[in-house]
Amino acid sequence: MSSEALIIFFLGGVVMVGAGILASNLLAPKSSNLQKAEPYECGVPTQGTSWIQFRVGYYLFAILFLIFDVETVFIFPWAVAMKKVGLSAFIEILLFLIILGLGLLYAWKKKALKWE
């Protein structure tokens, strides 16, 4: 793909979206009141700010997520090369996933996945 096409595509996207927003701004009837400016949350009045302190329990989930995130990095090249390499690739990834599955099993056993 030539980079000219990329620039035209990008500019096209900006113009399309920008034109839409501009047109709706110019054409739409406007009325504003205090109630309209309130944050909407399932129709229930919101309480306090959304920037609250999270519970520590989330952190473990974040770390576990990160580890499986890194795992996907290795699954990508495997998925692309799998057909060419053949059966050995399948066995290798099976071993890879089983070893990582042990970690998940450990987390389960230690009740790290349980919400307390």
Added chain:
Amino acid sequence: MATSAIIFYTIAGIMIIFSLLAVTSRRILRAAVYLLFALAGTAALYFMLDYQFLAAVQLIVYAGGIVVLIIFSILLTTHINEKLEKPAWGKVFITATLVLGGLMLTLFVLTNHEFVLGTEPTAEATVSVIGERLLGYQAGGYVLPFEVISILLLAAMIGAIVIAKRNSTKS
């Protein structure tokens, strides 16, 4: 100016703007989000270099994983609502000096180093080539490190759980 140069300078400009915003923002959660855009810009640069695998890693691990971890650790702290204090002038001075020194050193090396264009064809680094090398068990294959990585990740996971669980039983 070539169009690829236009794209490069646009991406570089976006990265510089968001990096500056990340370090100057007085609200820490916003700084984390600005960092996300700077990291996504780096991924865009890798895409420009036709290095798709590294770009994907950059997006998944850094823009996806690390930023999530940073945001979570910010949300775990109290006082996320408050603005950070303005840093003392002494600290600003020391940091600015160090950064300028690093910049000078980088520019010095870049301008003085003789870059020689290689004549040999470079190895292709497409995702499929990486995958074949990663799974290959003949010479030049990396199947053993590939499997060792899973053990390393397993160790990281167990370590994280052990540390987190010990803390939760104590409190």
